[in-house]
Amino acid sequence: MKAVRVHEYDEAPTLDDVPEPAVNGPHDVVVQVQGAGVCRTDLHIIEGQWRDKSGVRLPYVIGHENAGRVAEIGPAVTNVAVGDPVILHPLVTCGLCTACRAGDDVHCSASAFPGIDTDGGMAEYLLTSARSVVRLDPSLEPADVAALADAGLTAYHAVRKAAPRLRPGTTAVVIGAGGLGHIGVQALRALTATRIVVVDRSAEALELAAELGADETVLADGSQVARVLEATGGDGAHAVLDFVGEGGAIEDGIAMLRRAGGYFVIGYGGRLDVPTIDIISSEIDFIGNLVGTYNDLVELMALAASGRVRLHTVKYPLDRFAEALSDLGRGRVRGRAVLVP
Known part of the structure; x- marks a missing residue:
């Protein structure tokens, strides 16, 4: 064969x-x-x-x-x-x-x-x-x-783990609306009542995310962190699902997270470097997904x-x-x- x-x-x-x-x-x-x-x-x-x-x-x-x-x-x-x-x-x-x-x-x-x-x-x-x-x-x-x-299984698995904290009135940020992220958006829509904000560098990917159920899309043009914080009243998201995991996405994702929020790592390639005092003082969680x-x-x-x-x-x-x-x-x-x- x-x-x-x-x-x-x-x-x-x-x-x-x-x-x-x-x-x-x-x-x-x-x-x-x-x-x-x-x-x-x-x-x-x-x-x-x-x-x-x-x-x-x-x-x-x-x-x-x-x-x-x-x-x-x-x-x-x-x-x-x-x-x-x-x-x-x-x-x-x-x-x-x-x-x-x-x-x-x-x-x-x-x-x-x-x-x-x-x-x-x-x-x-x-x-x-x-x-x-x-x-x-x-x-x-x-x-x-x-x-x-x-791709679908990993996205679904991450959403299932995030779902308990994504009650009505919460916000979830999806970083990356590509092969995994576009499935994650659909899984979030199917399993939760959260508001879904999608961040991507591609306008075409954001257009697809909107078609699949994203409530808001943000172009990653350098202003993405400020725009997500503005959209959440300055508090940040209850959960960030990072389908990129490299190239600045990690730093952006953590900055978009609110106190006691959860950062779900799905994409990989970069490194997670967070001062431990920041983790304990805000009680943020980091969750891997395989x-x-x-x-x-x-x-x-x-x-x-x-x-x-x-x-x-x-x-x-x-x-x-x-x-x-x-x-x-x-x-x-x-x-x-x-x-x-």
Whole structure:
């Protein structure tokens, strides 16, 4: 089969011929990939940012946002059948550790993460587990929702964590309305009654955010902090969801936060440097977000099937993966890029 593989860090991946995966264990599921999301994390992997954290051995297949149809199942698989359309939770989890038994499977102590620390889904087929597959509603096409497996899941997970503090009369600021942020806006609209203020450098992204439910949009032209503070009566937001995490977004986000507010870190690449006296004197919280649970993904698919979350995608054939990566890196993708094998 054809697969996009990283051979060396800081070098372009290549489209290679590799063996198709096969069922080896009783709970294995082989999926024919019909959509593989292209994520900024893929760019970070190629750059070597995940070199030490993932411990993966090169070469390997990237791609961690995957959906398709079941091609083969192990003898103990009962939740899906061959031919079923599915989206894949990004982790393959054990189901036996404390985190899995508590429903916090994103922190499974014995997980594999296809596309990060083992072969992923920018390929024609992908090996996963019965614990990772979510059967799709017939109204949903795998290629249309594939990127919800990580981008959507991460955004939804962050919003779920922020939701308890976002009661009516509160304000949430979304920094970055791109591939993750535009889903975060929809999740906030679906789960809360908060006022949503979106900050972005792109007027086009802000236009999309307004279409998807943002109450107010702010162009990041240097006046964004002052405008958010003005919009909140000088107090700041109850929650800031930062989908950028670099390039000044962190400093802006903290400055937009009110006392006892919560700063939800979703994007990454920068560094968080806050004097501890500022943290204790204002009792602000910093909350990290790593994808989401299997149940989060099930709930997100229910929202997608009901039309309350829509993923804006740009589709590319698998052999145009380099173009998709380049377009993402240059900021040319509106919403999410998806490879279609």
